[in-house]
Amino acid sequence: xxxxxxxxxxxxxxxxxxxxxxxxxxxxxxxxxxxxxxxxxxxxxxxxxxxxxxxxxxxxxxxxxxxxxxxxxxxxxxxxxxxxxxxxxxxxxxxxxxxxxxxxxxxxxxxxxxxxxxxxxxxxxxxxxxxxxxxxxxxxxxxxxxxxxxxxxxxxxxxxxxxxxxxxxxxxxxxxxxxxxxxxxxxxxxxxxxxxxxxxxxxxxxxxxxxxxxxxxxxxxxxxxxxxxxxxxxxxxxxxxxxxxxxxxxxxxxxxxxxxxxxxxxxxxxxxxxxxxxxxxxxxxxxxxxxxxxxxxxxxxxxxxxxxxxxxxxxxxxxxxxxxxxxxxxxxxxxxxxxxxxxxxxxxxx
Amino acid sequence: xxxxxxxxxxxxxxxxxxxxxxxxxxxxxxxxxxxxxxxxxxxxxxxxxxxxxxxxxxxxxxxxxxxxxxxxxxxxxxxxxxxxxxxxxxxxxxxxxxxxxxxxxxxxxxxxxxxxxxxxxxxxxxxxxxxxxxxxxxxxxxxxxxxxxxxxxxxxxxxxxxxxxxxxxxxxxxxxxxxxxxxxxxxxxxxxxxxxxxxxxxxxxxxxxxxxxxxxxxxxxxxxxxxxxxxxxxxxxxxxxxxxxxxxxxxxxxxxxxxxxxxxxxxxxxxxxxxxxxxxxxxxxxxxxxxxxxxxxxxxxxxxxxxxxxxxxxxxxxxxxxxxxxxxxxxxxxxxxxxxxxxxxxxxxxxxxxxxxxxxxxxxxxxxxxxxxxxxxxxxxxxxxxxxxxxxxxxxxxxxxxxxxxxxxxxxxxxxxxxxxxxxxxxxxxxxxxxxxxxxxxxxxxxxxxxxxxxxxxxxxxxxxxxxxxxxxxxxxxxxxxxxxxxxxxxxxxxxxxxxxxxxxxxxxxxxxxxxxxxxxxxxxxxxxxxxxxxxxxxxxxxxxxxxxxxxxxxxxxxxxxxxxxxxxxxxxxxxxxxxxx
Numbered sequence: 003x004x005x006x007x008x009x010x011x012x013x014x015x016x017x018x019x020x021x022x023x024x025x026x027x028x029x030x031x032x033x034x035x036x037x038x039x040x041x042x043x044x045x046x047x048x049x050x051x052x053x054x055x056x057x058x059x060x061x062x063x064x065x066x067x068x069x070x071x072x073x074x075x076x077x078x079x080x081x082x083x084x085x086x087x088x089x090x091x092x093x094x095x096x097x098x099x100x101x102x103x104x105x106x107x108x109x110x111x112x113x114x115x116x117x118x119x120x121x122x123x124x125x126x127x128x129x130x131x132x133x134x135x136x137x138x139x140x141x142x143x144x145x146x147x148x149x150x151x152x153x154x155x156x157x158x159x160x161x162x163x164x165x166x167x168x169x170x171x172x173x174x175x176x177x178x179x180x181x182x183x184x185x186x187x188x189x190x191x192x193x194x195x196x197x198x199x200x201x202x203x204x205x206x207x208x209x210x211x212x213x214x215x216x217x218x219x220x221x222x223x224x225x226x227x228x229x230x231x232x233x234x235x236x237x238x239x240x241x242x243x244x245x246x247x248x249x250x251x252x253x254x255x256x257x258x259x260x261x262x263x264x265x266x267x268x269x270x271x272x273x274x275x276x277x278x279x280x281x282x283x284x285x286x287x288x289x290x291x292x293x294x295x296x297x298x299x300x301x302x303x304x305x306x307x308x309x310x311x312x313x314x315x316x317x318x319x320x321x322x323x324x325x326x327x328x329x330x331x332x333x334x335x336x337x338x339x340x341x342x343x344x345x346x347x348x349x350x351x352x
Numbered sequence: 353x354x355x356x357x358x359x360x361x362x363x364x365x366x367x368x369x370x371x372x373x374x375x376x377x378x379x380x381x382x383x384x385x386x387x388x389x390x391x392x393x394x395x396x397x398x399x400x401x402x403x404x405x406x407x408x409x410x411x412x413x414x415x416x417x418x419x420x421x422x423x424x425x426x427x428x429x430x431x432x433x434x435x436x437x438x439x440x441x442x443x444x445x446x447x448x449x450x451x452x453x454x455x456x457x458x459x460x461x462x463x464x465x466x467x468x469x470x471x472x473x474x475x476x477x478x479x480x481x482x483x484x485x486x487x488x489x490x491x492x493x494x495x496x497x498x499x500x501x502x503x504x505x506x507x508x509x510x511x512x513x514x515x516x517x518x519x520x521x522x523x524x525x526x527x528x529x530x531x532x533x534x535x536x537x538x539x540x541x542x543x544x545x546x547x548x549x550x551x552x553x554x555x556x557x558x559x560x561x562x563x564x565x566x567x568x569x570x571x572x573x574x575x576x577x578x579x580x581x582x583x584x585x586x587x588x589x590x591x592x593x594x595x596x597x598x599x600x601x602x603x604x605x606x607x608x609x610x611x612x613x614x615x616x617x618x619x620x621x622x623x624x625x626x627x628x629x630x631x632x633x634x635x636x637x638x639x640x641x642x643x644x645x646x647x648x649x650x651x652x653x654x655x656x657x658x659x660x661x662x663x664x665x666x667x668x669x670x671x672x673x674x675x676x677x678x679x680x681x682x683x684x685x686x687x688x689x690x691x692x693x694x695x696x697x698x699x700x701x702x703x704x705x706x707x708x709x710x711x712x713x714x715x716x717x718x719x720x721x722x723x724x725x726x727x728x729x730x731x732x733x734x735x736x737x738x739x740x741x742x743x744x745x746x747x748x749x750x751x752x753x754x755x756x757x758x759x760x761x762x763x764x765x766x767x768x769x770x771x772x773x774x775x776x777x778x779x780x781x782x783x784x785x786x787x788x789x790x791x792x793x794x795x796x797x798x799x800x801x802x803x804x805x806x807x808x809x810x811x812x813x814x815x816x817x818x819x820x821x822x823x824x825x826x827x828x829x830x831x832x833x834x835x836x837x838x839x840x841x842x843x844x845x846x847x848x849x850x851x852x853x854x855x856x857x858x859x860x861x862x863x864x865x866x867x868x869x870x871x872x873x874x875x876x877x878x879x880x881x882x883x884x885x886x887x888x889x890x891x892x893x894x895x896x897x898x899x900x901x902x903x904x905x906x907x908x909x910x911x912x913x914x915x916x917x918x919x920x921x922x923x924x925x926x927x928x929x930x931x932x933x934x
Contacts, residue, residue: 033354043876050892079608080608085792086610088794089781090781090782091795093794093876093877107610123463180608220594220596222592222594223890223891225893225894226372226592226890229893230491233492235491249893252692338609341609342609343594343610345425345596345609346424346425349596
């Protein structure tokens with residue numbers, strides 16, 4: 003009989019110990035020297051390498067925030083869902099990386115803080131919200147991605163329509179569409195390019211059904227996509243240029259094709275979440291648009307800044323970006339309905 | 353900590369006595385039960401109704417009508433979920449029962465080896481379990497790629513994908529339900545009944561059909577329902593093998609699509625289906641009929657005399673052991689591999705200790721482990737405090753609504769983790785009386801609360817089982833000798849129950865440490881548990897680091913289970929003590 007009692011006490015002690023850890027953390031933040039620097043949380047759809055680098059730069063320049071910036075990396079659409087669910091008790095202060103459709107939805111749902119940052123003046127009106135609730139950070143061209151160990155650049159498809167060629171049957175991996183801002187944008191663009199005002203999505207649906215036929219599997223998250231692509235379960239995908247280049251830079255066997263008919267160029271933006279730590283959020287966002295940081299991010303992390311930078315890195319100068327003529331307003335209105343339809347009627351049925 | 357929970361009932365009894373003459377009054381059970389009912393109502397039942405309210409908030413019954421539409425994704429998902437569950441029952445039943453027969457009725461070389469590892473799959477936490485199977489048996493898995501390299505084919509051989517992949521994961525992780533049930537039934541079965549049938553001239557098939565099967569039926573039925581419900585709730589397997597048309601996946605997809613009412617409708621339907629299965633299970637357990645009348649005879653094992661069998665048996669045992677350990681071994685292998693180094697090769701090529709170094713040297717990376725332990729412990733304390741009292745009330749007290757209380761606890765057990773999370777989000781995204789007016793979504797407390805709701809039934813069941821072994825007259829004797837109810841309960845009943853309670857608490861702790869399904873919907877940046885850390889690392893394509901977390905999680909679970917196993921032996925000691933006092 004004695005042993006169980008001892009264990010009960012041991013368990014209690016363990017709890018006290020871990021609870022102690024937790025509370026000591028709290029008191030750290032409470033008794034900090036600079037009360038103005040309160041902890042803030044960033045929800046980000048950016049690659050972890052980018053967020054880690056920028057947060058490190060931010061805290062070294064603003065040491066009062068050291069250890070007070072927390073980043074959660076997830077899909078752009080998941081950020082929207084979380085911010086929405088936490089409306090009554092906002093957890094995030096900064097939303098870093100979201101499609102303009104997603105950010106616009108959040109803005110109309112009154113989830114974002116309106117403000118006028120110093121960089122807004124330099125920014126093209128197409129890339130920001132008129133009321134200052136979100137601002138474009140980078141331009142994300144959506145391109146065709148291929149495994150460059152399995153395919154030579156000559157063998158790779160040249161345009162979007164080549165992807166539905168029967169010869170690529172079971173060769174395509176697609177990051178599961180619903181949760182991914184990138185994939186939602188690509189699929190919506192594919193529908194919108196065949197129906198300019200979005201009134202007749204059927205040709206687009208038919209095209210996506212053919213793509214579904216060629217798709218061997220949908221990946222649960224970007225990592226799963228990279229894993230399945232690198233292990234050659236499939237050798238083709240549609241994905242955003244930045245992530246392709248980032249992975250290729252980390253020795254992954256990925257290359258990209260700039261589609262002949264053009265790449266949908268998505269405005270990917272940032273916002274301060276309403277009810278969060280607004281002061282810190284604004285400070286962070288101002289820092290994010292700092293010229294030298296822009297330049298480094300462009301050079302090392304393959305970002306195409308929404309605000310012109312003085313010196314373009316070599317890869318960007320040679321990119322040959324060919325934007326597809328996409329009406330993002332039409333997409334913004336229809337995206338949810340289109341993707342729901344795809345999810346219910348097209349996925350895995352082609 | 354069980355001791356600390358005592359003042360509450362003590363205070364209650366004091367109040368009760370003042371009201372109407374002590375703990376023997378007929379009002380006493382109600383006073384004891386009232387707070388328990390409030391807890392169950394506030395955190396289990398009421399959130400369920402909140403979800404239902406959410407599902408009909410936008411456009412009435414529209415969302416539910418979609419389940420009747422024959423071409424729609426809603427009905428297809430329900431059918432796929434039911435199909436996967438039925439398939440899992442069939443496969444788990446076959447594997448589990450034959451394993452039980454082999455290990456309990458026969459003796460052969462290698463049996464002990466196999467028996468030592470037979471329950472390892474049950475200890476795999478849901479996320480890391482599914483990940484390991486994906487890395488082993490899917491199209492990109494080690495085995496299919498290995499066979500491909502071996503035979504020189506141009507496609508991976510024997511790769512499991514989609515529904516087949518999900519079924520493989522379910523079979524491997526859930527057959528222990530059948531194994532345990534069948535093994536217990538076989539152990540309790542009197543072999544003379546079987547022998548009598550043979551002596552009377554029955555053939556093997558006939559003995560099986562008319563003797564063995566009826567005797568095993570109760571065990572098989574309850575294991576079937578258990579596997580069915582667990583498969584229905586499974587989320588990680590369909591996620592990783594990309595079967596999007598299942599109920600749990602649709603809940604998630606509809607939430608990310610921003611269609612909260614539809615997600616709630618899916619959650620409600622899934623909850624209702626699970627509760628129906630729970631109730632049918634309880635109904636069946638109540639009417640089981642076949643029981644062996646004799647007692648005290650243990651079943652004998654048969655030697656395998658067939659010469660081929662004698663040679664094959666050890667070989668098969670070793671092979672089966674390898675299969676059982678393969679998932680854990682895969683995780684270990686990947687945990688030591690370098691992030692991003694593993695592409696088309698069958699096995700990772702470059703190995704490093706970096707993944708573990710990262711976790712242990714970076715306080716931020718270590719935090720998820722502390723979080724999981726802390727939140728699980730808090731939940732376990734709650735589960736033990738409430739679970740023991742509910743078990744006591746249901747087993748020992750007479751009051752109106754006892755059956756309802758019993759069912760209310762078990763509902764929490766029937767609800768899939770996804771549904772529990774959705775329910776809590778619907779109920780506590782605004783303040784209400786049960787959260788003391790606070791918004792709980794986005795705070796620390798929602799996760800321990802979810803763990804509490806999910807694992808309360810585990811503690812309840814083991815406490816209830818422990819209580820069933822204790823003679824009520826012991827407590828009565830204490831009361832007759834003048835002890836108050838609180839003292840009699842604390843110093844007699846609770847002490848005798850303690851090993852069972854602790855075993856339940858440890859099991860709840862293990863589940864808490866492995867929890868993923870509910871956590872992923874409600875975690876915040878400061879309460880990331882281990883499983884979510886694994887998920888996030890995988891999201892960032894740091895496969896090695898993710899596996900290292902998984903390895904630590906599995907280790908933590910094994911240590912606690914081993915501890916719990918040690919406790920089991922002292923439980924037999926208590927049983928002996930009880931017999932002795934009788």
